[in-house]
Amino acid sequence: MKSSLSIAVGLAVLLCGCSHAKKESVAVADVAPQYMMSAPAAPPQSSDSDDKEATADVIPGPRPYIESVVAPSRLLIYHADLRLKVASLPRASTRLDSLVHRNGGYLSAATEVRADGEWRQAMTIRVVPSRFEPLMAALGGLGTVEEKKLTTDDVTAQHADVAARLATKRAVEKRYIDLLARARKISEVLEVEGKIGEVREEIESTESRLKTLNDEVAYSTISLTCYQPLPHSVPEAPVVSFASRLVESFYTGWTLITSLLIGMVAIWPFLLLGGVGWWAVRRWRRSIAQA
Structure with missing residues (x-):
């Protein structure tokens, strides 16, 4: 139990x-x-390398593109005029094409002429501002720099003014479009449509100006002139025979005689006055001798 x-x-x-x-x-x-x-x-603890990797994951795209999107503090337009004397223009042109493509630029215009004892090429090169100075230094090595001029234009205020005017004109266009939707009379519709056409022309002109400014800021301009001196050919003196020289002398003498005769005929008033004066002086002396 x-x-x-x-x-x-x-x-x-x-x-x-x-x-x-x-x-x-x-x-x-x-x-x-x-x-x-x-x-x-609690948030996990991370090191500096982890923070950089996390930032890279959050922001898509490569870093150079991100930096290019950020607007610069100043908008500058770079322009250069360069004149070079080269020993061989074809060889310099080949090296020039390589330098331009290597620096990410391009030729926007090119002319070639032979005149005034020169074989000359004039080119307009466009390149990004970051490669402007390196390309200028490389071009100086193609030959002897005879002329070099650099200019920089600050268009920050101008760009801001054009962009503001463009935004204002677009707002005006939108208001006119709203008025057109509320118009009831044909006269009102025609008047508003005319205003819209005027504003649209101004918008297109302003957009073109803004596009030009953006292009000039995005690509610097180099006006390059390369020339090669051409040798002057001296013609050889012709061989003159004795008969040719004799005929030429006879012709020269005849030309001299005819020139003298023509000169005497041309001064006949002076000869006439001289003869009258000589006769008057001779008669005056004779009258004095008789007295």
């Missing part, structure tokens, strides 16, 4: 313990979601 009673007591204690443990686990499970919702997770 004692053994059976102890077994029964042990089973009862065991069942009570299991039920108590189950209640505790359920309580913990109920509290855990509330705790996780009320307490936010």
Whole structure:
């Protein structure tokens, strides 16, 4: 009896313990979601390299493109005039094409002429501002620099003014379009359409000016003139025979005689006055001698 009673007591204690443990686990499970919702997770610690990688993942695209999108503080237009004397123009032209393509530029215009003892090429080169100075230094190595002129124009204020006027004209156009939608009379429609046409012309002109400014800022201009001196050919003296020289002398003498005769005829008034004066002086002396 004692053994059976102890077994029964042990089973009862065991069942009570299991039920108590189950209640505790359920309580913990109920509290855990509330705790996780009320307490936010702490941000993970990261090193500088991790921060850079995270920034690179957030901002798409390569870094050079990101830097090019950011507007510069000043908008500058670079222009250069360069004149070079080269020993061989074809060889200089070949090297020039290589230098321009290597620096990311292009030729927008080119002319070639032989005149005034020169074989000359005039070219207009467009290149990005970051390669303007390196390309200028490379071009100076093609020959002897005889003339070099650099100019820089700050168009920041001009660009801002053109952009502001463009935004204003577009707003005016939008207001006219709204008025056109509310117009009821034909005269009102025609008047508003005329105003819209005028504003549209001004918008297109302003857009063209803004596009030109952007192009001049995005690509610098180099006006290059390369020339090669051409040798002057001296004609050989012709061989003159004795008969030719004799005929030429006779012709020269005849020309001299005719020139003298023509000169005497041309000064006949002076000859006449001189003869009259000589006769008058001679008669005056004769009258004095007789007296």
